[in-house]
Amino acid sequence: MCKALTHNIGVHFTLALLAALWGGLPALAAPVVKTEHVEAELVTEKASAQPGKPATVGLKLRMAEHWHTYWKNPGDSGLPTKIDWVLPEGWKAGDIQWPYPRPLPIGPLMNYGYEDEVVLLSELTPPANAKPGSHAVKAKAEWLVCKDVCIPEKGELDLTLQVAAAEPVANPRYQAHIERARNMLPVAPTGWKFDSAVQAGKLVVRLVPPPGSKAPDQVAFFPEREQLIEPAAPQKVSREGDGVRIEMKLADPPPAALQVVKGVAVSDDGWPSIAKKAIEVDAPVNASMAAAPAAATRPAAGDIAGSTATALLFALVGGILLNLMPCVFPVLGIKVLGFVEHAHGEARALRTQGWAFFAGTLLSFLALAGLMLALRAGGTQLGWGFQLQSPVVVSMLAALFFVLALNLSGVFEWGAFAQSMTANLSARGRYADAFLSGVVASVAATPCTAPFMGAAVGFTLTQSAGLAMAVFAVLGIGMALPVLLLSHFPALMKKLPRPGRWMETFKQVLAFPLFATVAWLAWVLGAQAGNDAVLALLAGLILVAMAAWMFGKWEHAAAPWRAAVAVILAATGLAVAWPGPAAAPSTAGIASAAPGELAWEEWSPEKVASYTRQGHAVFVDFTAAWCVTCQVNKRIALHNEAVVREFGSRGVVALRADWTRQDPRITATLAALGRNAVPVYALYLPGEAAPRLLPEVLTPSIVLAGLADVKPATDHLSGLAPSPERTPR
């Protein structure tokens, strides 16, 4: 003990002697403050500081074994270390430059901090007129040091800094410590792209490297903001191309109005062309970020689990159910009638017909899906049902259904013009016909897909193109399956009624769902392109009807002009019906509010944000005129008296996002919700980052149950409700 003391005195004496000899030599050693668990000391990078130029100093904390101090975000508990500088007149101190932390699990909780040793660097800048010589600086530091128990400690640390005009030289004594600290400072990497999103209770941060480099496989993310994530919940890291995607459990309640996620990403393997283990991440929230391949779990009830197998199963069942939809059933009905007619014919020919229908359906689905994926890949924001967002497609579909309906009503027979579905045909013609009915059925089916397929199609569109195509293929297979089975088991067919006069009547009855489809398409067109477009369509349909009538009337006349005139008439009709490119969009029919109905406002993401900030719950109806389910839900659930009353009493703002025409913002928002089809009903509650999704098929009680969690806004609809202050810091 005595010896050690003598030795220490000896060292100090020698240093003092050296200092005296070298005159202006800086004080290299500052007093060490020793507390029960920490040795604290101020360290300098350079031997002197130049006037007006920042000099780096560090607070070195050496913790007792297994004790730790905290990062700027301490995690579930704890306290960041604090430094108050006491500086000579005119000096300035910068913020603490925090080295990246390490995760410190304690039981079910998680802290972010440092064990063993940490050097917290700060920049001290003497004024430009600082006099050369010694200047005393002091750091009042406070830290919380914890192991099993926590001890708040503090120390006043003194340092004498030399100011000199000369270029400073390194201070070898602390070089290793400073260097280690510098190596642990996160760097802002160049060329990287960061974004983030809140998806189904998860915070997703995506790190995409510049072209030609690859992000590391294992990454840990430390958010700057507290109560953003559950620090103890495991982070899920997955590759996304060359980039990496980190999924974290969001805190409950999640932060309101999250716009950017800042933090530090750490990889033990380092980062390409960066000699550090940690990078600074500044990831703006990206509403259109696609859901993760394997993590498509969504909050809505009755949703798909998100696995590929489930999506495929849903697609199959959905495809089979499509056969019953009003837009498909007539086409199928006719097909089955054809089978009935030939049921007693050649089994093999029947089977081939079944396969032809199957091929027609499958190829159409793949073609539609392929087209959509190609357009999406080209950057166009499209979703399922996109075909119906074009007035031209709507008009032409209306004309097609109209012609089919006229045919079923018996206005005309296809005859040799195209192979009749029921007439006596050559085998080859029948195959072509079967194939064509598959195509027609598929095209007709798309508007009816949403109710069954919303989730599955949404899931699909976030997948690799291959898997997306697989899902659409299975959807087509499902739809073609009943007809295919029927063609393979003539025994089943025997159960169907024998062919006879009833078939003619049945066929005529089937015309009416098709006429209804035409009426609906006309209404859709009205919403898209206005009243004038509807008039043009109807006028065009009259010409088409004349063409059909003529074709049928003189069917047996064998007059060569018959077909020619019919074709000219039909072509003129289509030309008349073709909506002009300048057709004015008018959504008045959709967004209007009658008394006793909800006062819908037009949706925008800004409105959602501003209303929720004001403390209002916001209900968004993602809808489209061409979406049948949407219209049914509107009538049954959203116009319900009790529902309207509840919206009013709880101050819920009703916004309508109308996807009747293409709208990239809506497509992007749907994608962020993991959907790609309408209807989607989203309830945004103040203080919850992600909306709650209601099922796609609504009843008044479902809506009321959804609204049950809404706290009545204090000052409803006036927009003056005070915004609730959350997590003040």
Added chain:
Amino acid sequence: MKAPIALAVAALFAAAALANAPAGKPAPAFTVSDLDGKPVHLADYKGKTVVLEWTNFGCPFVQKHYRSGNMQALQKKYANDVVWLAVNSTNKASADWTDAKALTAQLDDFGAKPARYLVDEPGTVGMAYGARTTPHMFIVDPKGTVVYNGAIDDKRSTSVDDVKSSKNYVVAALDELKAGKSVSTATTTPYGCSVKYR
């Protein structure tokens, strides 16, 4: 219905993840013994406002609020309006573990007056509520809904001097409830030592 299930699950996986009791959600039900070994059911206090205070006298952040007299003052101030339950989820192996006799003595020394002092040694209640720190404060309204979850005040420190100049969130919330208003600041970040779970 959900809460007991959550609690049962939490009990089964005591070492598993923390649950949560965010503001606006039903308060998880619990049954736990107090210092005298008598069972306390949250359900017994239905119709009353309940304050849950996670505590551990070994923690300097808790000491800040007891040395300053802050916590005791609140317990007394609201004694007629609310049921104040102090909850200690410290496990037996922790250096902060204190037995019932010593705890009673400490409570006396501080003049603390919680209605009941709950000994949650397995940490079941703490895990069900997602209590992270000592102190960590929860307020449950008479309907059984959590209306506040967070810190005691806005000065994150262990310094007794900070108590006077800080905004006390629990006081603000209780006063709002008393005035028939809803709690304007319902969620804050709790600060303190980690709860010493098993």
